[in-house]
Amino acid sequence: MKILVHDSGHAFPIQLSRHLAGRGHEVVHLYAASMAMPRGPVAPRPDDPATFSVRGLSLGRPIEKYSYFRRVLDERAYGRLLAREIEAVRPDVVLGGTSATDVQAAAVAACRRLGIGFVFWAQDLNAVAIDRLLRRRLPVIGALAGRYYLGLEARLMRQSDAVVVISDDFVPMLESWGVERRRLHVIENWAPLDELPAQSRDNIWAWQHGLADKLVFLYSGTLGLKHNPDLLLQLAHRFADRPEVRVVVVSEGLGADWLHERSNRVPNLILLPYQPFERLPEVVATGDVLLAILEPDAGAFSVPSKVLTYLCAGRPILAAMPPENLAVRVIARAGAGFTVAPDDEAGFLAAAKRLANATVDERKILGNNALDYAHKTFDIRAIGDRFEAILAAARHA
Numbered sequence: 007m008k009i010l011v012h013d014s015g016h017a018f019p020i021q022l023s024r025h026l027a028g029r030g031h032e033v034v035h036l037y038a039a040s041m042a043m044p045r046g047p048v049a050p051r052p053d054d055p056a057t058f059s060v061r062g063l064s065l066g067r068p069i070e071k072y073s074y075f076r077r078v079l080d081e082r083a084y085g086r087l088l089a090r091e092i093e094a095v096r097p098d099v100v101l102g103g104t105s106a107t108d109v110q111a112a113a114v115a116a117c118r119r120l121g122i123g124f125v126f127w128a129q130d131l132n133a134v135a136i137d138r139l140l141r142r143r144l145p146v147i148g149a150l151a152g153r154y155y156l157g158l159e160a161r162l163m164r165q166s167d168a169v170v171v172i173s174d175d176f177v178p179m180l181e182s183w184g185v186e187r188r189r190l191h192v193i194e195n196w197a198p199l200d201e202l203p204a205q206s207r208d209n210i211w212a213w214q215h216g217l218a219d220k221l222v223f224l225y226s227g228t229l230g231l232k233h234n235p236d237l238l239l240q241l242a243h244r245f246a247d248r249p250e251v252r253v254v255v256v257s258e259g260l261g262a263d264w265l266h267e268r269s270n271r272v273p274n275l276i277l278l279p280y281q282p283f284e285r286l287p288e289v290v291a292t293g294d295v296l297l298a299i300l301e302p303d304a305g306a307f308s309v310p311s312k313v314l315t316y317l318c319a320g321r322p323i324l325a326a327m328p329p330e331n332l333a334v335r336v337i338a339r340a341g342a343g344f345t346v347a348p349d350d351e352a353g354f355l356a357a358a359k360r361l362a363n364a365t366v367d368e369r370k371i372l373g374n375n376a377l378d379y380a381h382k383t384f385d386i387r388a389i390g391d392r393f394e395a396i397l398a399a400a401r402h403a
Contacts, residue, residue: 017046027058085112103127205291224293229261320377340379
């Protein structure tokens with residue numbers, strides 16, 4: 007097959023694209039270079055299959071993430087750019103994931119016009135998040151806009167040849183939207199183990215940042231509207247009397263900016279920008295405890311990929327997330343750490359204290375559980391089998 011894959015630039019879809027190309031398919035992987043976010047291994051590699059190519063699509067400026075009206079205009083312009091690429095490449099099938107609803111709309115329209123199969127890879131239910139956010143911020147106009155996006159996303163999924171969702175939690179809602187169950191496939195997200203090998207706690211990145219001899223709580227990844235950065239600030243305050251403890255936040259965005267404004271009064275809070283993907287194994291290995299946060303509104307429909315990356319690091323995880331979120335079940339399945347509700351600050355700080363006071367061996371048990379789960383679950387060959395079959399069926403739909 008000739009396959010076009012589009013996503014925001016996460017590591018695991020790029021691994022899938024390389025894997026499918028290694029099976030003999032011609033794969034063009036496009037990622038949203040205009041979206042500011044942690045980026046996976048998007049640079050071409052000497053050992054890439056001859057049938058694989060990867061490149062970024064850009065508007066020539068960042069997409070404005072935090073201005074609603076500007077973001078809508080930018081995403082629609084980016085969608086038109088993606089549609090032109092689909093027309094130029096003329097693949098047999100498109101796998102479209104981790105994209106805004108307006109971007110997906112442009113891709114679906116291009117595929118329908120050109121007779122190309124389209125598989126909607128729903129990493130999130132964007133319209134649900136948009137609806138909740140807009141109803142809260144703009145009660146009247148927001149409700150109308152939210153209803154529009156809910157209807158649009160439902161229509162796009164019905165028009166797709168197949169829909170891949172990352173959790174069984176998505177299925178009842180999609181069925182209520184009229185998406186046929188036979189076209190729905192559940193494939194949980196994963197992290198690319200071969201590109202995120204577990205590293206020693208004693209590593210170069212830790213020494214470069216003065217963390218090799220500290221007890222480190224580490225947060226790595228997006229820190230935006232779906233997160234509560236105050237939990238990280240309160241964590242730093244909680245351990246202010248312990249000179250060996252550091253709270254390290256590797257992020258960019260509104261939440262990181264909020265922390266920067268307050269960090270001068272909290273000396274044990276270390277703020278760093280996104281790090282290159284090739285340094286990520288060292289970054290997460292530097293954490294004695296890895297942190298994840300998700301707001302209550304995210305519910306079941308936004309599963310943070312950072313939790314899957316953390317599992318590969320072989321470190322304990324402390325997460326503040328809605329109890330219905332798949333990531334909470336994954337951490338429990340793996341026996342990899344502790345989870346609390348996102349509004350349970352006392353519980354979050356108590357769990358952090360418990361992990362800080364644990365012995366190295368006690369934390370190591372949780373970390374080993376995490377790594378064992380990753381090895382058992384993140385098999386790209388089995389994952390590739392499922393995607394290959396879905397894409398082949400969508401091509402001949």
